[in-house]
Amino acid sequence: MKFTSAQFEAAVHVLTAVLKFDYPADGIVSRHFHEHRELGQNDRAFIANAVFGVLRKKRLLDHLTAGAGVSSARALLLAWLARVQGLNSRELAPVLRRGDDEIVATIKRVSNADLPLAVQAELPDWVVEKLLPHTSETEILELGRGLAVPAPLDLRVNTLRAKRDEVIATLAADHIAATPTPYSPYGLRIEGRPVINRNALFLDGTIEVQDEGSQLLCCLLAPTRHDFVVDFCAGAGGKTLMLGAMMHNHGRLYAFDTSAARLKKLQPRLARSGLSNLRAQVIARESDIRIKRLAGKVNRVLVDAPCSGLGTLRRNPDLKWRQSPQSVAELVQKQTAILRAAAALVKPGGRLVYATCSLLAEENESIVDTFCAADPAFKIIDCDAVFTQQKIALRTGKYLRLTPHQHGTDGFFGAVLTREQ
Numbered sequence: 001m002k003f004t005s006a007q008f009e010a011a012v013h014v015l016t017a018v019l020k021f022d023y024p025a026d027g028i029v030s031r032h033f034h035e036h037r038e039l040g041q042n043d044r045a046f047i048a049n050a051v052f053g054v055l056r057k058k059r060l061l062d063h064l065t066a067g068a069g070v071s072s073a074r075a076l077l078l079a080w081l082a083r084v085q086g087l088n089s090r091e092l093a094p095v096l097r098r099g100d101d102e103i104v105a106t107i108k109r110v111s112n113a114d115l116p117l118a119v120q121a122e123l124p125d126w127v128v129e130k131l132l133p134h135t136s137e138t139e140i141l142e143l144g145r146g147l148a149v150p151a152p153l154d155l156r157v158n159t160l161r162a163k164r165d166e167v168i169a170t171l172a173a174d175h176i177a178a179t180p181t182p183y184s185p186y187g188l189r190i191e192g193r194p195v196i197n198r199n200a201l202f203l204d205g206t207i208e209v210q211d212e213g214s215q216l217l218c219c220l221l222a223p224t225r226h227d228f229v230v231d232f233c234a235g236a237g238g239k240t241l242m243l244g245a246m247m248h249n250h251g252r253l254y255a256f257d258t259s260a261a262r263l264k265k266l267q268p269r270l271a272r273s274g275l276s277n278l279r280a281q282v283i284a285r286e287s288d289i290r291i292k293r294l295a296g297k298v299n300r301v302l303v304d305a306p307c308s309g310l311g312t313l314r315r316n317p318d319l320k321w322r323q324s325p326q327s328v329a330e331l332v333q334k335q336t337a338i339l340r341a342a343a344a345l346v347k348p349g350g351r352l353v354y355a356t357c358s359l360l361a362e363e364n365e366s367i368v369d370t371f372c373a374a375d376p377a378f379k380i381i382d383c384d385a386v387f388t389q390q391k392i393a394l395r396t397g398k399y400l401r402l403t404p405h406q407h408g409t410d411g412f413f414g415a416v417l418t419r420e421q
Helices: 005-018 025-035 041-056 058-067 073-084 089-095 100-109 125-131 137-147 164-173 212-221 238-246 260-264 266-273 325-343 365-374 383-389
Strands: 153-157 178-180 187-190 207-209 228-231 252-257 278-282 298-304 346-356 378-381 400-402 412-419
Touching (some): 025 041, 041 058, 058 073, 073 089, 073 100, 125 137, 187 212, 212 238, 212 383, 228 238, 238 278, 238 298, 252 260, 325 346, 365 378, 365 412
Parallel strands (some): 298 346
Antiparallel strands (some): 153 187, 153 207, 346 412, 400 412
16 A cells, blocks of 8 residues: 555544544545535645544454554554554655554554454444344454445445346446345345446436345335335435336335435435335424324334444444433433334334344344234344245344344344234
8 A cells, every 4th residue: 555645644634533532434435525625635635544444443443552652643644554454664754753663563463352342343342242142252243344344335226227137237338336235136236346326327317326125124124016105214215216216117206204305315315216105204203293194004013213324334423422321321212202103103013024134133133022012013024034035045034134144234134023913
């Protein structure tokens, strides 16, 4: 890895702002690039790689720099270059100060075998403590390492526009290598990092960027062309658009969210998609009067609940430092209220899918189990049975549990419920 002292100092400047954890890291990096338009492609690549590289390995780097008696954004970046990127003192010479040689040597001497589990797994202590009752140390280590690797680029083929094989051939003509995702019948995995948002297939709505795990949640809901479907926490609408395509642009599809800004991002995607059966509405809260009017009328409800996001650390490594046990406890209260409100929409014989991109049982199994114990009208359907019906070769048990090291997706949880009366 080659870099200049100016690039190093710029990365330290951005990293210093990111490490305050007041705002998402990607937003801070984007703002810096916007404010410094003179930066070239190599400058931007080094800064982004360095900042996110440090965030992915921050647990290890904190441990190493503390052992070397230093603590700063500059020390973390130096440690990342020396330990993770494997640069030696000669290669680091352009940025070394007096005494840095010994710091680098100390950082390189520490053996991985001597590191605590949480440091090896690149996870905060409190996350490991919450995982341990349900997960072995070996599994935690594999999970942590999977979450520390950047995510691949997954796409979803809009079946209203084209078939997957056709899209693979068209992308190949554009020198973009794509292969079918292992589980989702709608997904493609892309090699490298091509600029997809300028590709003709993206611009005309034939493809959308969507992780395979997110696609599989829609497969659990399995809407038909005759259904009335609600995406209760739609956000920017990635899953909503997939549901509309699965419905062949028939039936009724509502996208609800409490954020007008998030739903606004759906509009250009909707325009590209070719869907005409989708209606997006901003709601004040989960008890909004517009929600209550639909009580007992909906065939399929998707609840992708607000959560800690710990399953998305491949994309958002700063999240593990911006969440806490207190924030998770607050989210659990919100998730409980949202699930209860969304369940009221489901008609007898209808289906509800509760999902998160969290790894924590208290946001996942505990929410569902508590809800079902309080409302016996709802019963859990085995996720394996739903996938078997759709000829999807994925088996995770009663609940959907996806992890990057096992499935190549973000970390997701899903539960399928049906209302029997």
